[in-house]
Amino acid sequence: xxxxxxxxxxxxxxxxxxxxxxxxxxxxxxxxxxxxxxxxxxxxxxxxxxxxxxxxxxxxxxxxxxxxxxxxxxxxxxxxxxxxxxxxxxxxxxxxxxxxxxxxxxxxxxxxxxxxxxxxxxxxxxxxxxxxxxxxxxxxxxxxxxxxxxxxxxxxxxxxxxxxxxxxxxxxxxxxxxxxxxxxxxxxxxxxxxxxxxxxxxxxxxxxxxxxxxxxxxxxxxxxxxxxxxxxxxxxxxxxxxxxxxxxxxxxxxxxxxxxxxxxxxxxxxxxxxxxxxxxxxxxxxxxxxxxxxxxxxxxxxxxxxxxxxxx
Amino acid sequence: xxxxxxxxxxxxxxxxxxxxxxxxxxxxxxxxxxxxxxxxxxxxxxxxxxxxxxxxxxxxxxxxxxxxxxxxxxxxxxxxxxxxxxxxxxxxxxxxxxxxxxxxxxxxxxxxxxxxxxxxxxxxxxxxxxxxxxxxxxxxxxxxxxxxxxxxxxxxxxxxxxxxxxxxxxxxxxxxxxxxxxxxxxxxxxxxxxxxxxxxxxxxxxxxxxxxxxxxxxxxxxxxxxxxxxxxxxxxxxxxxxxxxxxxxxxxxxxxxxxxxxxxxxxxxxxxxxxxxxxxxxxxxxxxxxxxxxxxxxxxxx
Amino acid sequence: xxxxxxxxxxxxxxxxxxxxxxxxxxxxxxxxxxxxxxxxxxxxxxxxxxxxxxxxxxxxxxxxxxxxxxxxxxxxxxxxxxxxxxxxxxxxxxxxxxxxxxxxxxxxxxxxxxxxxxxxxxxxxxxxxx
Numbered sequence: 001x002x003x004x005x006x007x008x009x010x011x012x013x014x015x016x017x018x019x020x021x022x023x024x025x026x027x028x029x030x031x032x033x034x035x036x037x038x039x040x041x042x043x044x045x046x047x048x049x050x051x052x053x054x055x056x057x058x059x060x061x062x063x064x065x066x067x068x069x070x071x072x073x074x075x076x077x078x079x080x081x082x083x084x085x086x087x088x089x090x091x092x093x094x095x096x097x098x099x100x101x102x103x104x105x106x107x108x109x110x111x112x113x114x115x116x117x118x119x120x121x122x123x124x125x126x127x128x129x130x131x132x133x134x135x136x137x138x139x140x141x142x143x144x145x146x147x148x149x150x151x152x153x154x155x156x157x158x159x160x161x162x163x164x165x166x167x168x169x170x171x172x173x174x175x176x177x178x179x180x181x182x183x184x185x186x187x188x189x190x191x192x193x194x195x196x197x198x199x200x201x202x203x204x205x206x207x208x209x210x211x212x213x214x215x216x217x218x219x220x221x222x223x224x225x226x227x228x229x230x231x232x233x234x235x236x237x238x239x240x241x242x243x244x245x246x247x248x249x250x251x252x253x254x255x256x257x258x259x260x261x262x263x264x265x266x267x268x269x270x271x272x273x274x275x276x277x278x279x280x281x282x283x284x285x286x287x288x289x290x291x292x293x294x295x296x297x298x299x300x301x302x303x304x305x306x307x308x309x310x311x312x
Numbered sequence: 313x314x315x316x317x318x319x320x321x322x323x324x325x326x327x328x329x330x331x332x333x334x335x336x337x338x339x340x341x342x343x344x345x346x347x348x349x350x351x352x353x354x355x356x357x358x359x360x361x362x363x364x365x366x367x368x369x370x371x372x373x374x375x376x377x378x379x380x381x382x383x384x385x386x387x388x389x390x391x392x393x394x395x396x397x398x399x400x401x402x403x404x405x406x407x408x409x410x411x412x413x414x415x416x417x418x419x420x421x422x423x424x425x426x427x428x429x430x431x432x433x434x435x436x437x438x439x440x441x442x443x444x445x446x447x448x449x450x451x452x453x454x455x456x457x458x459x460x461x462x463x464x465x466x467x468x469x470x471x472x473x474x475x476x477x478x479x480x481x482x483x484x485x486x487x488x489x490x491x492x493x494x495x496x497x498x499x500x501x502x503x504x505x506x507x508x509x510x511x512x513x514x515x516x517x518x519x520x521x522x523x524x525x526x527x528x529x530x531x532x533x534x535x536x537x538x539x540x541x542x543x544x545x546x547x548x549x550x551x552x553x554x555x556x557x558x559x560x561x562x563x564x565x566x567x568x569x570x571x572x573x574x575x576x577x578x579x580x581x582x583x584x585x586x587x588x589x590x591x592x593x594x595x596x597x598x599x600x601x602x603x604x605x606x607x608x609x610x611x612x613x614x
Numbered sequence: 615x616x617x618x619x620x621x622x623x624x625x626x627x628x629x630x631x632x633x634x635x636x637x638x639x640x641x642x643x644x645x646x647x648x649x650x651x652x653x654x655x656x657x658x659x660x661x662x663x664x665x666x667x668x669x670x671x672x673x674x675x676x677x678x679x680x681x682x683x684x685x686x687x688x689x690x691x692x693x694x695x696x697x698x699x700x701x702x703x704x705x706x707x708x709x710x711x712x713x714x715x716x717x718x719x720x721x722x723x724x725x726x727x728x729x730x731x732x733x734x735x736x737x738x739x740x741x742x743x744x
Contacts, residue, residue, distance in 0.1 A: 004414050008403060098401040102457070105365050105395040106418035109386050312368035346664050484662035492658045492665035510620070510628060510663050586625060 001108060005120050009090040013124055016083045020128055023079065024135060031139040034066055038142035059146060070143060074153035076136065080162050081194035083128050084169025085187040087121040091303075092177030092186050095311065114304050121170055122300070129166040133158065148229020148278050152202060155231070159285035164292025169194045171299035178303045178311070201288065207233055209287040210280050216272050226277035233274045316379055318343045318465050318497040319364060323373030326359050332521050333359040337373070339516060339526045341499060343464075346491060348508045349501035350591055351518035357501040358398060360518070361469050364499070365395045378464060391421040394458030394466040399474065400451045404443030408436055408453060415457045427460035430486070448479025455483065459490055466490075468500040484511055509533075509587045517594045524594040529587060536590050539567040539580040549577065557593040568593045615652060616644060620661055628663055632671035640680065640695045651681060651689040 006013075038044070041062060046055035094100045094117070104110055136157040140149075149158050156162075173190035180186055212233055215224045219237065276284065317340040324337040334356040341347050349357050362368045363375050366382035366389065375382065382389045402411060408431060416422045431438065434452050436445070442453060451471060458466060466487070472480040488511065490496055502508065508515070508529075515532060517524040525532065536556070539549065543565050546558050554570040568585060569575070575582050616639050618632055626634075639645040652660075654668045672689050675681040682692040717727050 001417065003417055007406065007410060007414075011405070098397065098399065099403055101367060101395075101397045102401045102403075102454075103418065104367060105390065105393070105397070106415065107387070107391040107420055107461075108418050312362050481662050485659050488658040488662055488665060489655055492655045492668075507622065510622060510661075510667075513664050513666055 001112065001116050002120075004103070005116050008094075009087075009120060012086055012089050016086050016124065016128055019079065019083060019086075020131060023076070023132070027135055027139045030069060034139070034142050037062060037065070038145070043142070043146065062142070063146070066143075070140075070153075073136070073139070073157075077153065077156040077165075077198070078195070079132065080129060080165035081169040081191055081198070084125055084166045084171075084194070085173040085190045087124055088170050088173030088177060088190070089183050089187055091117055091121065091174060092181065092183040095178060095181045095307070096183050100311070110308055114307050118174070118300060118304060122167065125166045125170050126163060129162045132166075133160075133162050149281060150229060150231035150276055150278055152231070155281070155284075156202075159281070160289040161285055161292065164289040164296070165194070165198070167296035168197065168292040168299075171296035171303070174303040175299040175306075178306045201291075205291075206284065206288065207276065210276070210283045212274050212276050212280075214272070214274050216270060219269055219271050223271070223273075226279065227273060227275055230275040230277045233276065235274075236272045238270050238272065316343065317341055318345070318378060319499065320376045321360075321363075321373065322375075324360070324363060324370055324375050325372035326363060326368060327371040334363070334518075335521045337523050339523060341497065341514065341516075343497050344495045345514040345528075346488075346498040346512045347500070347514040347516060348512040349499060349516045349518060350505060350508065351501075351503065351524075352595060353503055355518040356521045357503075357518055358469055359521075361395075361467050361499070361501060365393060365467055366390070391419060391461060392464045394461055394463035396451070396454045396458050396466075396468050396471055398469040400454035400471070402442045402450055402454055402457075405441065407439050407441050408445075409438040411442055411453060411457065412438075412460070415460055419461050421461050423460050423462055426462065427456055430456045430459065446479070448475050448482065451475055451479065451483055452486065455486060459486075462494070463496065465497045465499070468498065470501055470503070473502070473504070487511075505588050505591045508591075515587075515591070517591055519595050532590060533585070533587055535570055536585050537569055537571050537575060538583040538585045538589070539569060539575065540583065541565055541580040544579070549575075549580070556590075615650065618652065618657055618661060620663070629667045629671040629674070632657075632668065633674050636671075636675055636680070637695060640691070645691050647691050647693055649691045650687075651691065653688050 041058045043055075043058055043062060046052070046059055094103070100113075103113055140154055140158065144154060144158075147154075149155060156165075169190060172193050173187045176190050176193075177183060177186035213226075215227065217223060319339075319341040321337050321339050324334065325332060326334045337356075337360065349360065351357050359368070363370055364377055364382060366386050369383050377389050378392055380388045382393075403414070406414070412424070412427050412431070415427065416424060431453075434449070434456075436449060436453070442450060445453065455471075468487070472483055475483065487498060487500075491498060500512070513529055514527070515529050516526050541564070543560060543563055546555050546565070546567055549555060549567060549569060553572050553575065555567055556570055557568040559566050567580075568589065616635070618635055620628060620631060624631070636645065636651065645651075651672065654665050654672075657663070657668045658665050672681060672683065676683060676689075680691065680693060680695065681689050683689045714727065717730075722730070
């Protein structure tokens, strides 16, 4: 049965693997370049609370050189979804073109067939997600040194959430596919569903999983230490003079470097910020992973049940 | 061959939503017979076959195949039965060789020699992808998968419906050869009535989710007669025999009856009827009072 | 070895067609005593018919004394069909010629005569409801 499953899923697994290889091909050369530039410019020494002027220049130069590439990589957060739905295709395909009837009237039980046919894409999803995490973590390392990993683009690809995303996309495509039995339609809708779920979680749910911190400080003094590599949800300047507010969005948010305009009246007297500090990284990852994996398991259980009981 | 019927159904029924696809089906199919399951599309043939191989679960009643429940005791039943589903599903991307390997991996009773012999006799290259074969060749590969298990009972769901006449003939030749060799029981469903008598010795007629007639073909043909006579009422005949179909012209009445004994009424010309006519009559064609007869028949014909 | 063929439109039961073809072959001398008839499997494989039908035909020929089954070997022709005595043939032909003249005088053409003969020689006719 394992051979049969592998042989039948061969194409889709190779596609998923191909996507992975493509990504690696893109990331490896650029990643090496970035790491090299990072060390060459001596940026490691520039981390700390009081960078020198030359460090500012070096950091600025590094960032302006690689920022476009970095922003592009934020779209890679869709890759786990893509891979997840592609891995679901063989199972749905079996139901679509009736070949499951061939398998179920050999000598194998329905239960065993379902178990193995689901176990293989699940295992593949976990494996591919692991490779993605390792690749992107390595690639982003210079940026993470500079800006931390709380920014949405980095946060999405460096922790356990990637497992959750991939499994969720796989499970959603399976659940839709066993009921609807059209592979192309099911994976398309599942991908859209993944996209919507991600936006919902990124923009609304994430900051309700672990309560963000609030800080207030005088504009004239230094900002709180853990604001440095944090993800700022909102920022407000109050007091005489100009008030302004900065915020951050789901894709391409910037770390909190507050620019205080000089020479425009007195400027704000007090700063207020709502933010997620770096120490919240693993708690946030844990909750988000748990939610996605939990929903994924429910959907997979549904798909298995539906196939076992309601399919003839 | 053992004495037990190959298939037994008792009060078997299957409902999808509010619609009954098969209702109150009770029949026995003897071991070693070649049984035709005949009826129009939607009559319940595929449903009955799916219940018999354990693909679906009965809503009411029971079905036993070779003495066991195909759904609950699948591990006992599946190795002994072969099934070729409608449209003979196969993995189109697999080569013939890989398809046979699938059969071997999934069946403890697989006989690779049988499979390879058949493919060789059919002249099909092992490396060829199934998707590139013709319809008739695909049907033969699907049949090989079923036959290499050396099944005691072979189920075929509309096996030849989409095949050209030559492919059709070759398919049935293969099946009949195995029957003559091993005494395998065959149940094949078809909505094509012609040519049934050639191959089958038993008949199950299904229409509107009910069995209309079940029995050996010899007896069925011997037991039905066509009565032709001047225009008359069928009541007198109906007292003694079952009138399956009646039709009238201005001058003439024609009755197709299931005779309970000899027809003594000399006002009728008594003719034999061939199987195709009998089947069509039970399916409701050519009758002036088709629906009424259908109801009466259901009570009588089992 | 003879080859069977089937006329599925003739209305004659399959097994009977096989019986008739064996008898015809015997009459024409194609089959001689000692010749083997095709095995059940061969017939089934070429005609795609139910094996029981072949068995039934061979059984009937056996009962007629024309063939015998040898265990493990097959079915073999055991005797010739008794030939029709030539004198009988001559007498039959003469009375047939007279019958034909009478029928023609009564207004029957060839087709009418054939229909009348077919209807009378085969009891009871199989109906073809058009």
